[in-house]
Amino acid sequence: EVPILMYHYISRPPQGAGPVRRDLSVPPERFASHLQALHKAGYQSISLRTLLDHLTRGAPLPDNPIVITIDDGHTDAYVHAFPLLQEHGLTATFFVITDFVNEERPEHLSWDQLREMAAAGMEIGCHSRNHPDFRGKSVDYLVWQALGCKESIELELGFHPRFISYPSGHYDQRTIDVFHSAHYWGGLTSHQGLRQSSSRPFELMRIRVRGSHTA
Numbered sequence: 064e065v066p067i068l069m070y071h072y073i074s075r076p077p078q079g080a081g082p083v084r085r086d087l088s089v090p091p092e093r094f095a096s097h098l099q100a101l102h103k104a105g106y107q108s109i110s111l112r113t114l115l116d117h118l119t120r121g122a123p124l125p126d127n128p129i130v131i132t133i134d135d136g137h138t139d140a141y142v143h144a145f146p147l148l149q150e151h152g153l154t155a156t157f158f159v160i161t162d163f164v165n166e167e168r169p170e171h172l173s174w175d176q177l178r179e180m181a182a183a184g185m186e187i188g189c190h191s192r193n194h195p196d197f198r199g200k201s202v203d204y205l206v207w208q209a210l211g212c213k214e215s216i217e218l219e220l221g222f223h224p225r226f227i228s229y230p231s232g233h234y235d236q237r238t239i240d241v242f243h244s245a246h247y248w249g250g251l252t253s254h255q256g257l258r259q260s261s262s263r264p265f266e267l268m269r270i271r272v273r274g275s276h277t278a
Contacts, residue, residue, distance in 0.1 A: 064257040064258050064259070065109075065114055065117075065124070065128050065129065065130065065257065065259050066129050066130070066257050066270055067114075067129075067130040067131075067132060067251065067259075067267060067268065067269040067270065068129065068130070068131050068132065068269065068270050068272050069132050069134065069251075069253065069269040069270060069271050069272060070087075070089060070094070070131070070132065070133045070134070070144070070272050071087040071088075071089075071133070071134050071135055071137075072084070072087050072088040072089065072135075072137055072139055072274075073089055073090075073091055073094050073133070073137075073139045073140060073143040073144040073147075074088060074089075074090070074091065074137075074139035074142075074143060075088060075090050076088040076274075085274065086273055086274060086275075087273065087274065088274045089272060089273075089274050089276075090274070091139075091143040091144075091147065093274070093276075093277070093278075094143065094144060094147055095147050095150075095151075096277070096278040097272070097276075097278050098147055098148065098150075098151040098153055099151065099278065100278035101129060101151075101153070102151050102152070102153070104127070105126065105127045106127045106128070106129040107125040107126065107127055107128055107129070108128075108129055108130065108131055108153040108154045108155065109124065109125065109128045109129070109130055109154075110130070110154065110156065110186045111130060111132075111156055111186060111188070111225070111226050111249060111251075111267075112186070112225065112248075113128075114128070114130060114259065114267075115225075115248055115249055115264060118259060118260070118261040118264065119261055119264070130156065131148070131153060131154070131155035131156070132155060132156045132157075132158065132188075132228065132251065132269065133155055133156070133157050133158070134158045134190055134228050135158070135159075135160065135171075135190060135194075136157060136158065136159035136160055136163065136164065136171050136172045136177075136190065137170060137171060137172070138169070138170055138171060138172060138176075140157055140172060141172055141176040141179075141180065145180055145183075145185065148185070149183065154184050154185055154186065155185055155186070156185070156186040156187070156188050156226065157172075157177070157180065157185060157186070157187055157188070158187075158188045158189065158190035158226075158228035158251075159171075159172060159177065159187060159188070159189070159190055159216075160190050160191055160192065160193060160194050160230075161189070161191075161192055161211065161212045161215035161216065162192045162193045162211075162215075163193070163194075164177070164215070164219075165215060174219040174220070177219070177220060178219070178220060181220055181222075186226075187216060187220060187222075187224060188224050188225070188226040188227065188228060188251075189209075189212040189213065189216065189224045189226070189227045189228070189247070190212075190227075190228045190230060191208055191212060191227075191229075191230045192207070192208050192211045192212050192215075194230040194231075195208070195230060196230065196231065196233045197229060197230065197233055197234045197235065197238040198233050198234065198235045198238070199235065200237070200238075202237065202241060205237060205238055205241035205242075206241055206245070208241075209227070209241055209242050209245040209247065210245055212224065212227075213245060213246075213247075223246065224247070225246075225247055225248040225249070226247060226248060226249050226250065226251060227242050227247050227249075227250045227251070227265075228250070228251040229250060229251065229252060229253075231253070232252055232253025232254070234250065234252070238250075239265040239266075242265065243265065247265075248264065249264040249265055249267055250264070250265035250266065250267065251267045251269060252266050252267065252268060252269065253269060253271065254266070254268045254269070255268065255269070255270060255271065256268030256269075256270075257270070
């Protein structure tokens, strides 16, 4: 049982934001309180690579391991989450939408920011090219997604991303098969749970953190 926390926005929702944006927005001071509570409780952050190494090869884990993930790659991940994680001696995995980064959308992370975060020990993963629903898509389309995301990260950051966070948690068996064939090692769902299984590395479970969740 290893908890994988799932965050999205580390910022306050803007005026007039819809219900989803409000629900998934964790203010920076609340995120800091979460990290303080985790540190006080003795949790130690690990990477997904470390978790998978444990699941597949039995490599040891530290006491009270936890994985922190932040989806979508919004700029608040760099402005707020990244410095707070460093302040508390924790790491996280950031899942980015690579077409949005390539298009230099102002609300999304830049490659320079991602390079800085990766150099500081943060893990960078794939959240697709453009955040579609993967269910029922053709093999060719899924290959375009898997390889396009991988190749952008390889070109800009110099490494193969090994984990896919399924956009909106939507995936099917064909999705798993294609990402596995593209040499990804695992996939993250939005299914609630703590128990991770070596037999289902492409269906890792997470705990959704909402803006209303206190430490």
